[in-house]
Amino acid sequence: MLTEAARVFLQRLERFGTLGAADKQALQVLVQHPAVHEAKTDVFHEGDERRELHIVLSGFFCRYRLLADGSRQILAILLPGDLCDPNLFSKQPYDFSVGALVLGRTAALSRLPLHDLFRRPGVARAFASTRHFDDALSREWLVNIGRRSSEQRILRLFSELTWRLEALGLLTGNVVTLPLLQADLADAVGLTHVHLCRTLKQLQTGGLIRPERGRIVLHDVAGLRKAVGVWPSYLAGLISVAPPPQAPEAPRRQLASAVEPLPI
Amino acid sequence: MLTEAARVFLQRLERFGTLGAADKQALQVLVQHPAVHEAKTDVFHEGDERRELHIVLSGFFCRYRLLADGSRQILAILLPGDLCDPNLFSKQPYDFSVGALVLGRTAALSRLPLHDLFRRPGVARAFASTRHFDDALSREWLVNIGRRSSEQRILRLFSELTWRLEALGLLTGNVVTLPLLQADLADAVGLTHVHLCRTLKQLQTGGLIRPERGRIVLHDVAGLRKAVGVWPSYLAGLISVAPPPQAPEAPRRQLASAVEPLPI
DNA sequence: CGGGTCGTTGAGTGGGGTCAACACGGGTGG
DNA sequence: CCACCCGTGTTGACCCCACTCAACGACCCG
Incomplete structure (x- = not known):
């Protein structure tokens, strides 16, 4: 029997591919410590030590950083299934905070067993895909805000x-x-x-x-x-879903030629 | 006998910790295909398939994206030792480009053997640290540009x-x-x-x-x-860093040697 | 000498920031 | 039931940071 927390977690990992039954079995036992978070409260805060790996079960959360002048930059919005920390194996203290934007729930899983679980190709692939998605979004955000x-x-x-x-x-x-x-x-x-x-x-x-x-x-x-x-x-x-027809790629050799409108 | 390319690569990986002799041995044989890149030329371009993993040997490179209106957002500046692609195991085509900002050199290593090499704890740790550093920088950039x-x-x-x-x-x-x-x-x-x-x-x-x-x-x-x-x-x-133990003269020459190609 | 790349400067504009007041609604307590 | 408060959204007035367009200048290289 699958707890709801495990279900959300596994569904997220399987979004880009499938996991074997043994993979899922090994992963689901990790999912523990459900917690409720009021809006505007933190799951963890910049400077905290990295302990468990938190995942969002319900609600909207965000990664953010506060600046000296009191302003805040949100780095990512986290939806159910998302990992609060993109860096599974980092030992550094957090350099950002995660907080709830609305009332929501999280689960926590210990990071240690993950190391071994990464031996399983399916597990490694699933986390890598999730990771890639997270990164692509952050690139998108940088472009968005910058330009x-x-x-x-x-x-x-x-x-x-x-x-x-x-x-x-x-x-x-x-x-x-x-x-x-x-x-x-x-x-x-x-x-x-x-x-x-x-x-x-x-x-x-x-x-x-x-x-x-x-x-x-x-x-x-x-x-x-x-x-x-x-x-x-x-x-x-x-x-x-089949993507709509795309505009042709920009020419690739020279930056300059790619920046200007197509010649002729 | 260590090639210069392997030396730069291993030095980077060892920045946050040390690798075993066997780790280094296994990694260095991967480093191949040195290439020179003129300023304003691409190492790879958005939409390209992910094949080899490129690493910077000398010069300044950048990850960037071009927008429909011709503007460009640089996502990261890459220095010698940096990986052009933060996503080692992604199978997706690139969603960003990497280009040389000045004349520089890269090496390429095949991604496939990396999967096996990640069994080695030292190797996995080294890549994870490098990865974490890369991520922390991109968070920094988002805050910078946003606020x-x-x-x-x-x-x-x-x-x-x-x-x-x-x-x-x-x-x-x-x-x-x-x-x-x-x-x-x-x-x-x-x-x-x-x-x-x-x-x-x-x-x-x-x-x-x-x-x-x-x-x-x-x-x-x-x-x-x-x-x-x-x-x-x-x-x-x-x-x-302890302050440079013995200040050797000519700091500018050292940067120049990283920026200009060494004899190939 | 000429052309291309890169940098600088000016004038004018507007997007977005700042400060401040107010409006609205939903909760809470009297 | 009303009074009040607080979190949130809205609006106005004002300003300035940064963008745009354009021309010119400096430098490099053939």
């Missing part, structure tokens, strides 16, 4: 979340509600909450989203994804 | 590079020259090259840096680090 307008940043974040929720089976139909505060969104996309509010209002007139108190309703997921345009590369292997 | 002023972003990037160069033994005195174009710096910190130029000029009056054509001279590394203030958390375990 895109406030509207684009927000739309892309929403789009990302719709894909991830869909992969979890938490998106049915064309509507979804994100239980996120505007202040949280602002810290995720690198804006102030005031400007984020204004931009949301503008987007609202576009008809794709509706801000409500304490949440954002995306009432046209398909339209939102279309507005963002691309099939994000981080989805590779995540969702078994 | 800091242009001056701070630039100073922090410079400071980061001084620490990393020091760890490589490429920083001996209080002065170091970064062979980076202003356009590259701008794409690394998420600014336009015009504004970056102006900010550099302001910083110049602060007396810590001097922009020259095609490079930035940091002529007060200690002062720069002090201005940035903190001992960055990503350094944990990286540097056990």
Whole structure:
């Protein structure tokens, strides 16, 4: 019999491929110590020693860092099944914090047995895929914050979340509600909450989203994804949906030629 | 007999701990296919299949992504010893490109044997540490670009590079020259090259840096680090530097030797 | 000498930040 | 049931940091 925690964990690991029965058996016994976290409380905090590996069971969590002047940068939004710490085997104290954005639950598993479990090819592959997905998202975020307008940043974040929720089976139909505060969104996309509010209002007139108190309703997921345009590369292997036709690749030899519009 | 390529690679892996003689023996035979890369040419390009694992031997490289509007976001700056691809075992095509910022060299090693080599605890530990360092840097960049002023972003990037160069033994005195174009710096910190130029000029009056054509001279590394203030958390375990035991002259020559190709 | 790359500078604009006040709603306690 | 409070969202006024467009300058190399 599978606890709910083990089920969420294994489902996540199997998202990109399948695990053998023995793999699953070995993994599920690790999942322990369920815990409830109120919104705005930390699972662990920057500077803490790395002990158990926490995984999200329900709710929305985030990795974040606080700066000396009190501002916060959210590094990633964590959904059910996600690992709070991308670095399974690091011995360093955490250099970031993880906190709950809304009421949610986590489980914890000890890291030590993982070392041995990595001998199993299926287990290693599953963690590697999860890891790659996590990394691809963080690259996406860096590009987003570094080079895109406030509207684009927000739309892309929403789009990302719709894909991830869909992969979890938490998106049915064309509507979804994100239980996120505007202040949280602002810290995720690198804006102030005031400007984020204004931009949301503008987007609202576009008809794709509706801000409500304490949440954002995306009432046209398909339209939102279309507005963002691309099939994000981080989805590779995540969702078994045929990608739409892609624009041709940029020429590859010289950076310069790749930056400029195609010649002729 | 250790090739230079193997030496650079092993030195990097040993930065956070030591490898057994057998580990090193097994790893060094993987290092092959040295290649020279002109500035502004790619090692690989977004969309390419992941084949060999490239490592930097000399020069400055970067991971980057190009956007539809032609703008570029640099995701990381790669120094000698760094792995071009943080995801050793991913099977997905690359979702970013790696290119040379100045003339430099790489080696390539096949990924397949790595799977087996990870059975060796020392090898697994070394790669995990390298990996953790890479991740910590990318978190740092996200915070930098998301929440800091242009001056701070630039100073922090410079400071980061001084620490990393020091760890490589490429920083001996209080002065170091970064062979980076202003356009590259701008794409690394998420600014336009015009504004970056102006900010550099302001910083110049602060007396810590001097922009020259095609490079930035940091002529007060200690002062720069002090201005940035903190001992960055990503350094944990990286540097056990006692002040250079015997200051050998000509610090600039050493950097130059890393930037310019040695006889091949 | 010419052309290409890289850097610098100016003028003008606007996106986004800051500060501050207020509105709204949901909880809590009297 | 109302009064109050606190967390959250909204709006206005103002400003300035950073972007844009454009031209020019400096340097390098053939």
